[in-house]
Amino acid sequence: MVIPDVLVIGEILLELSSTEPLDAGVALTLNFSGDALNAAAAAAAAGAHTALLARVPDDELGDRLLERVVALGIDTSQVLRVPGQHGLYLQHADPSGAREFTYVRRGSAGSGLGPGDVPLELVAKAGAVLASGIACAISPLSAKAVRLAAATSRCFVYDPNWRPRLVSAVGAGEHLRALAQYTRLVTPAWAHEAQLATDATDPVAACTAIRALGVDAVALTRGAEGVLLDDAGRIVEIPVIPAPAVVDQTGAGDSFAGTVTARLALGDTLEDSVRLGVAAASLSVGGLGGTGHVATLAQTRAHATNAINVPAGEPQAHATNASAREPRACVTNGAAEVSA
Ligand SMILES: Nc1ncnc2c1ncn2[C@@H]1O[C@H](COP(=O)(O)OP(=O)(O)O)[C@@H](O)[C@H]1O
């Protein structure tokens, strides 16, 4: 059994994307996506041995899908082939990040992932585990699988990725609260995902409130404003790195989460991991779809370094009056028992 640095849990989706608004007669391009795949691709590109835990239909298209997963440098040894249908979504390229997807995924094979599919020994040994609110939203069974993995993991990273077409705000908030106690890092997007947990209107106050749920650290992604990192009360504002090209915002947050999780698992500090995540996300928006542009680690490092050399990009660091405590390292956080 090869122990991965990063295990990503979720559903791989077919992506049908168009450069025009969706309507009759519009040409669509088929690709493979879903936040778990996007994040896993970013984690692999960031240097981590990355495995995906997912259910994939046992058909020809599933074979092609897995070829793409392998081509992205991802370990497929934890992928389960099962009868059933693919989940998919339709989108048009979205440079503004303003639209919602149209999903066709209810009852999909991927949403049948359950606690019995979670390889406990591997999860316990993996450097880090990454899952999202989408994996929790697709079915109650999948939410239980995520919770079991989170409780078993040494270092769990959670990206809330709230999709109102999949789950209500109340439901998404419940998923976050249920996982908080196991979570090393949560990556909510400001402001809509922070507000799943708090009605604070100030980003720093929101981070404090989210940590109060039991999370060690919060990386609040703020689109063009960059990231506000609250690591056990130590606040660092990390500016966005201007993107060389903006084609499609889809997957920026996934690229960020995957890169940060990879670097954390490989032993970087949380702040360094987040800085590299910001650089990777900035490059990711240059491609169409969730994995349209996955930068190499060398490209991402170069992009991050260029940003550091720009004086206007100087980060600000200041402590809040929140009681600072040592952040939990990526070591065991006392796995609790979770019933299947
Ligand atoms: N157009 C952009 N240019 C550069 N960086 C971007 C851009 N859009 C997003 N990012 C980076 O990606 C991170 C995640 O994006 P965000 O839109 O906040 O999350 P999500 O994709 O989950 O909605 C941001 O904090 C930012 O660092």
Ligand SMILES: [Mg+2]
């Ligand atoms: Mg997101």
